Amino acid sequence: xxxxxNEVLATPASEREVILSxxxxxxxxKLGGTGSFKYNKAVHDVSFDIYRGEVFGLVGESGxxxxxxxxxxxxxxxxxxxxxxxxxxxxxxxxxWNEKEIKYTRIxxxxxxxxLNAAEKEEIxxxxxxxxxxxxxxxxxxxxxxxxxxxxxxxxRAKIIAAKKDNANCDKDFAxxxxxxxxxxxxxxxxxxxxxxxxxxxxxxxxxxxYRKDLNTAKHARITAGMQMIFQDPMASINxxxxxxxxxxxxxxxxxxHDHEYIKERVNEMLDKVGLLPEHADRYxxxxxxxxxxRIGIARALIMNxxxxxxxxxxxxxxxxxxxxxxxxxxxxxxELGLTILFIAHNLSVVKYFCDRIAVMYYGNLVELAPSDELxxxxxxxxxxxxxxxxxxxxxxxxxxxxxxxxDPRADHDYSVxxxxxxxxxxxxxxxxxxxxxxxxxxxxxxGYDSGYGQ
Amino acid sequence: MSSNTFGxxxxxxTFGESHGPALGCVVDGVPAGLPLDLDALKSQYPAVKKAxxxxxxxxxxxxxxxxxxxxxxxxxxxxAKSFANLKKxxxxxxxxxxxxxxxxxxxxxxxxxxxxxxxxxxxxxxILRRLCQQLADHIDELLASPLVAEEYVDTFLDxxxxxxxxxxxxxxxxxxxxxxxxxxxxxxxxxxxxxxxQYPFEFSGGMRQRIVIAIALSSRPEILICDEPTTALDxxxxxxxxxxxxxxxxxxNLSIIFITHDLGVVANMADxxxxxxxxxIVEYGTADDIFYDPRHPYxxxxxxxxxxxxTKQRIDAIPGTPPNMILPPIGDAFAVRNKYxxxxxxxxxxxxxxxxxxxxAATWLLAPDAPKATPPEIVTARIERALAKRKAPxxxxxxxxxxxxxx
Numbered sequence: 132x133x134x135x136x137n138e139v140l141a142t143p144a145s146e147r148e149v150i151l152s153x154x155x156x157x158x159x160x161k162l163g164g165t166g167s168f169k170y171n172k173a174v175h176d177v178s179f180d181i182y183r184g185e186v187f188g189l190v191g192e193s194g195x196x197x198x199x200x201x202x203x204x205x206x207x208x209x210x211x212x213x214x215x216x217x218x219x220x221x222x223x224x225x226x227x228w229n230e231k232e233i234k235y236t237r238i239x240x241x242x243x244x245x246x247l248n249a250a251e252k253e254e255i256x257x258x259x260x261x262x263x264x265x266x267x268x269x270x271x272x273x274x275x276x277x278x279x280x281x282x283x284x285x286x287x288r289a290k291i292i293a294a295k296k297d298n299a300n301c302d303k304d305f306a307x308x309x310x311x312x313x314x315x316x317x318x319x320x321x322x323x324x325x326x327x328x329x330x331x332x333x334x335x336x337x338x339x340x341x342y343r344k345d346l347n348t349a350k351h352a353r354i355t356a357g358m359q360m361i362f363q364d365p366m367a368s369i370n371x372x373x374x375x376x377x378x379x380x381x382x383x384x385x386x387x388x389h390d391h392e393y394i395k396e397r398v399n400e401m402l403d404k405v406g407l408l409p410e411h412a413d414r415y416x417x418x419x420x421x422x423x424x425x426r427i428g429i430a431r432a433l434i435m436n437x438x439x440x441x442x443x444x445x446x447x448x449x450x451x452x453x454x455x456x457x458x459x460x461x462x463x464x465x466x467e468l469g470l471t472i473l474f475i476a477h478n479l480s481v482v483k484y485f486c487d488r489i490a491v492m493y494y495g496n497l498v499e500l501a502p503s504d505e506l507x508x509x510x511x512x513x514x515x516x517x518x519x520x521x522x523x524x525x526x527x528x529x530x531x532x533x534x535x536x537x538x539d540p541r542a543d544h545d546y547s548v549x550x551x552x553x554x555x556x557x558x559x560x561x562x563x564x565x566x567x568x569x570x571x572x573x574x575x576x577x578x579g580y581d582s583g584y585g586q
Numbered sequence: 587m588s589s590n591t592f593g594x595x596x597x598x599x600t601f602g603e604s605h606g607p608a609l610g611c612v613v614d615g616v617p618a619g620l621p622l623d624l625d626a627l628k629s630q631y632p633a634v635k636k637a638x639x640x641x642x643x644x645x646x647x648x649x650x651x652x653x654x655x656x657x658x659x660x661x662x663x664x665x666a667k668s669f670a671n672l673k674k675x676x677x678x679x680x681x682x683x684x685x686x687x688x689x690x691x692x693x694x695x696x697x698x699x700x701x702x703x704x705x706x707x708x709x710x711x712x713i714l715r716r717l718c719q720q721l722a723d724h725i726d727e728l729l730a731s732p733l734v735a736e737e738y739v740d741t742f743l744d745x746x747x748x749x750x751x752x753x754x755x756x757x758x759x760x761x762x763x764x765x766x767x768x769x770x771x772x773x774x775x776x777x778x779x780x781x782x783x784q785y786p787f788e789f790s791g792g793m794r795q796r797i798v799i800a801i802a803l804s805s806r807p808e809i810l811i812c813d814e815p816t817t818a819l820d821x822x823x824x825x826x827x828x829x830x831x832x833x834x835x836x837x838x839n840l841s842i843i844f845i846t847h848d849l850g851v852v853a854n855m856a857d858x859x860x861x862x863x864x865x866x867i868v869e870y871g872t873a874d875d876i877f878y879d880p881r882h883p884y885x886x887x888x889x890x891x892x893x894x895x896x897t898k899q900r901i902d903a904i905p906g907t908p909p910n911m912i913l914p915p916i917g918d919a920f921a922v923r924n925k926y927x928x929x930x931x932x933x934x935x936x937x938x939x940x941x942x943x944x945x946x947a948a949t950w951l952l953a954p955d956a957p958k959a960t961p962p963e964i965v966t967a968r969i970e971r972a973l974a975k976r977k978a979p980x981x982x983x984x985x986x987x988x989x990x991x992x993x
Binding site: 192193194420422423447448450451452453454455456458459477478479480481483484507517518519521522523524525526527528529530531533535584 | 790791817818819820821822823824825829847848849850851853854856873874877887888889891892893894895896901902903904905907968972975976
């Protein structure tokens with residue numbers, strides 16, 4: 132299971148399929164009461180893609196917004212701005228950017244008109260005899276400006292409408308498509324039996340029953356069922372009053388499956404996959420240890436046959452020896468089921484072992500994004516370096532002599548004039564920096580910089 | 587110390603100085619100066635019959651304190667309250683003066699409730715020193731007297747120490763707040779005056795942990811037990827908290843018992859390590875012993891399951907779960923999950939085999955006729971690398987030895 136030979140990273144970028152795409156995501160929470168609002172900018176313009184089959188790590192301190200991103204992607208929050216695309220379909224969109232655009236367009240228009248009016252007055256004062264033509268000329272200009280502005284506003288409004296529609300209807304659209312599929316598949320059967328009123332033989336009856344079942348499933352189909360979440364605290368994220376069977380099969384039941392035999396079979400299958408026994412299905416969560424409860428959480432996520440799993444710090448609340456078990460389990464499942472995993476964590480050593488690409492976040496901003504080997508060998512952003520220096524090692528010598536690098540954003544960067552952007556320094560390695568820092572980093576890499584972590 | 591007929595209380599130093607407050611209080615009803623003639627005491631003041639002088643001997647020079655006690659808990663309370671009354675009295679006097687009126691003289695009862703103030707800390711400490719000296723001179727007599735039988739002394743000493751601990755902790759609200767702010771500053775909470783009034787949900791995880799440490803430190807402990815203090819925190823905050831604990835350990839001369847499951851944290855903090863499994867210590871030794879020469883299979887398994895920033899190797903999880911101690915297993919509790927288990931592990935529990943003066947492990951692999959077992963590759967590779975780094979010439983100054991033994 133050597134991670135270096137991972138097929139995902141080995142395929143060229145053009146052939147990789149993007150399963151989740153986050154574009155300019157912003158999540159702001161309002162603070163304060165009436166009157167002036169202050170915004171808690173939890174996530175501040177984050178964009179990344181996740182390719183099918185990879186494990187994407189999202190790392191940062193507590194309070195940096197990584198859990199917020201996970202929850203926004205899974206639609207627990209509505210994005211304030213930006214979009215989330217899952218398998219090409221937009222499932223979440225925010226409108227704040229559009230609204231701001233409209234506001235600023237109007238302001239700019241006002242300014243422009245004022246400027247034009249002033250210019251007009253000047254010219255008329257200068258050449259009073261050509262008043263009429265000057266007026267006409269300026270009127271045309273003003274009209275053009277106004278039209279342009281209105282066009283833009285209409286464009287943004289359309290975007291807002293589209294965003295709201297997508298937010299509300301992405302699942303419904305998907306269900307409608309699925310229903311159409313099913314109907315198409317059984318078209319001749321429907322025609323033959325005249326929509327279930329006339330049955331010629333037993334086969335048709337059975338087939339029609341099957342059709343009804345499929346239709347039911349299709350009606351409840353959701354595109355977002357392909358994304359499931361594993362939560363952080365195995366004690367708090369499982370309902371203590373439900374049996375394990377009920378917990379795991381809750382997703383199926385919500386999606387319209389009521390066949391007890393089928394549910395039982397699926398639950399046993401899942402328990403087997405995560406390393407628990409079928410007899411555990413009728414017990415209650417308090418009878419299990421932390422690691423086992425996390426396995427129950429994983430089974431609950433897997434039963435929906437997801438394509439993307441968002442694992443929100445699944446091992447942070449567990450002992451180190453159990454962490455290893457759960458990580459190995461996730462690895463096996465990923466190979467077996469072809470899952471894509473968004474792994475949110477704060478422990479860099481676990482992330483290094485498990486993830487293909489890693490994104491580092493600091494207070495709502497994405498500061499570095501690179502394949503995991505590359506990130507550990509060449510950490511460029513000072514925050515990444517400080518994070519790496521804080522990881523504890525199993526070696527008393529290094530530990531006792533360790534000097535931790537502290538990151539102070541005000542001291543380490545000067546963003547007064549030159550604003551930072553996410554720049555691709557090496558293919559696949561993105562860093563948030565301004566131009567001066569970019570030059571520095573390139574020089575550093577050229578001079579053979581190696582951090583010494585990982586060989 | 588004046589000859590007040592009621593208990594006299596004075597503070598020698600204020601909280602915050604390194605040797606803490608010295609509390610001198612006299613047996614109730616006995617004039618100050620502590621007559622050590624117990625027969626005379628008994629006849630003069632019947633209350634003394636039940637009173638015993640005990641002390642926790644601590645002198646200013648050697649950082650020791652002398653404490654005297656009464657035998658009744660309520661007297662100790664009384665003595666503590668008298669301090670509060672002093673404050674009240676001062677306030678009352680001040681209010682009279684503000685109004686420009688004459689301060690009415692104290693009635694006997696009121697005066698009875700007040701302690702005598704020493705003018706300066708030096709004067710008070712002087713008095714206390716004399717007192718301690720007196721007591722030291724006569725302590726043998728005191729202990730030999732029939733009123734203070736040997737077997738009582740220890741229990742009463744403990745009792746008084748306990749009681750006095752509470753007594754000199756009984757401070758007024760204002761003093762308590764001052765002490766609290768001081769400790770908050772010590773553990774590194776910015777703007778403690780504002781944070782003092784906030785609720786826990788307004789603190790982040792790392793800050794809450796600091797508050798917990800402050801609570802633990804407020805009683806000036808000598809041993810600090812840290813039970814998984816950094817489990818739920820992320821690496822940078824964890825590093826800060828560990829640095830804080832180390833700093834406090836140095837400043838306050840603490841001994842720390844650090845309970846954790848994270849070997850990285852242990853490597854940072856510990857001088858001596860005890861590895862436990864199923865309620866027993868399966869290996870103990872210094873940090874060097876455990877990390878560079880582990881002998882118990884469970885220690886090997888723990889070291890192998892730690893993800894390492896320096897290597898690419900996969901981590902070896904330990905299969906299974908710890909045993910259910912309601913039905914404790916026969917023989918070695920770890921045998922079921924142990925790759926290196928011998929047949930005897932399932933029958934008989936291994937005793938602690940001594941490896942060196944500081945290092946011992948409870949595993950049958952250390953028995954004289956046991957087969958040779960090597961730790962897993964991950965562990966040996968890591969140890970080799972670490973030892974190689976040690977031997978390599980150091981560019982910077984050598985590491986300083988940490989003196990003092992702290993667990």
